[in-house]
Amino acid sequence: MTDHLVGGYDLVIFDLDGVVYLIDKPIAGAAEAVERLRADGVTVAYATNNASRRAADVAALLTGMGVSAEPAEVLTSAGAAAALLAERLPAGSPVLVVGADALRDEVREAGLDPVLSAEDAPVAVVQGYGPEVGWKALAEAALAVRAGATWFATNTDRTLPSPRGPLPGNGSLIAVLRTALDRDPDVVVGKPQPGIFTAAAKLSGSERPLVVGDRLDTDIQGAVTAGMPSLLVLTGVSGPADLLAAPPDRRPTYVATDLSALFRPAEDARLPAPGSPAIGWRVTRDGGRATLDGSGDPVDALRLLCGVTWDGVSPSALTGGSPEATRLLSSWNL
Known part of the structure; x- marks a missing residue:
C-alpha cells in the first residue's frame, strides 16, 4: 500500500458522525475501508465529540453496523x-x-x-x-x-x-x-482541542497518525492544533464552500469525496492541487478574481480552487468559464 495515501501513516483516527455513520446509519463504504485497513496492518482508532454514548456502547454500535471496533479503540469527549x-x-x-x-x-x-x-x-x-x-x-x-x-x-x-x-x-x-x-x-474538552487525537496516538504508539473527519471547525482544526495531517471527507457537515473559505488553522492536508481516497495515490487528494492537464480543469486568476474552466472530477476542481482562494481570492469572486464549471460552482452555492 506504499503507493496509497494511507501508506504513509501507521494510525488512522476516524471521526464518527459524518465519516463512519450518520446518527445510526452507516455511510457507504465505511465498513469496507476499516476492514481493508486492518487487513493491511494499519491501526485504527475512533475519536468522537458525541458525549451521548460510552466507548463500549460506541464499539457495539459500530460492530452492529458491520464496522469492527473494540472499546479500547474508541475515545469519546x-x-x-x-x-x-x-x-x-x-x-x-x-x-x-x-x-x-x-x-x-x-x-x-x-x-x-x-x-x-x-x-x-x-x-x-x-x-x-x-x-x-x-x-x-x-x-x-x-x-x-x-x-x-x-x-x-x-x-x-x-x-x-x-x-x-x-x-x-x-x-x-x-x-x-x-x-x-x-x-x-x-x-x-473535545475537538478542536487536540487532546483526544494526541491520546489516541499515545495509546497506539503511533509516530505517523492521520486524522479523518468531516468538520473543519472540530476535526480538522483539532488535527492542525495537534500537528497531525488530516483528510476531509465530504460525507458530513463541511462542504466545498466551507473548504474554499477555510482559514489556515482549519485547512486539511487532503480532501476527498469519501473514505475510498485512503486507497488511492496521495497526490489525488492533496491540497491544494497543482495545475495539470490530466485533471481536466484549469483556473485562471486575474487579480482578485478567478475563473474555472474545463470539466472533470468535482474534487479536482475544488483542490485547484483552494490554491487561489487560500491565496487571497474570495470564494464569491470565482466564476465559471465553461458550462460544467458554472454548474459546479452553482451546486456549491457560489
Whole structure:
C-alpha cells in the first residue's frame, strides 16, 4: 500500500458522525475501508465529540453496523471530560451533569458524584449532548455556574449530521447557557482541542497518525492544533464552500469525496492541487478574481480552487468559464 495515501501513516483516527455513520446509519463504504485497513496492518482508532454514548456502547454500535471496533479503540469527549474532572477535583466532589446517561456514568466511574440540582452545591458543571436535555437541566446549570461552579463543555459542535440534514448539537445547547450567563464555558474538552487525537496516538504508539473527519471547525482544526495531517471527507457537515473559505488553522492536508481516497495515490487528494492537464480543469486568476474552466472530477476542481482562494481570492469572486464549471460552482452555492 506504499503507493496509497494511507501508506504513509501507521494510525488512522476516524471521526464518527459524518465519516463512519450518520446518527445510526452507516455511510457507504465505511465498513469496507476499516476492514481493508486492518487487513493491511494499519491501526485504527475512533475519536468522537458525541458525549451521548460510552466507548463500549460506541464499539457495539459500530460492530452492529458491520464496522469492527473494540472499546479500547474508541475515545469519546464524555470519557475525556470525566478524566479531566477527576484530575482537577477531589474524589467524591459533586458535579452537575447536563447530558445523557453516558456522561453521568463516566463522571461516576471517575470517582465523582453526579448530581442534578444546583441545590446540591456542585463544584463543577459538565455539559454534553443528550437528546433529552431540556430547559430544567439548563436552568439548574445556569444557577450552578452563577453560584461559582466551573463550567466544563464536552464539545461545542453546533450541529450533528443526520440523513435528514444537520440537527442541533451540543454547541447549540451551550449557546442557550452562553446567552443566559453572558459568558463562555471555562473549559472545552473535545475537538478542536487536540487532546483526544494526541491520546489516541499515545495509546497506539503511533509516530505517523492521520486524522479523518468531516468538520473543519472540530476535526480538522483539532488535527492542525495537534500537528497531525488530516483528510476531509465530504460525507458530513463541511462542504466545498466551507473548504474554499477555510482559514489556515482549519485547512486539511487532503480532501476527498469519501473514505475510498485512503486507497488511492496521495497526490489525488492533496491540497491544494497543482495545475495539470490530466485533471481536466484549469483556473485562471486575474487579480482578485478567478475563473474555472474545463470539466472533470468535482474534487479536482475544488483542490485547484483552494490554491487561489487560500491565496487571497474570495470564494464569491470565482466564476465559471465553461458550462460544467458554472454548474459546479452553482451546486456549491457560489
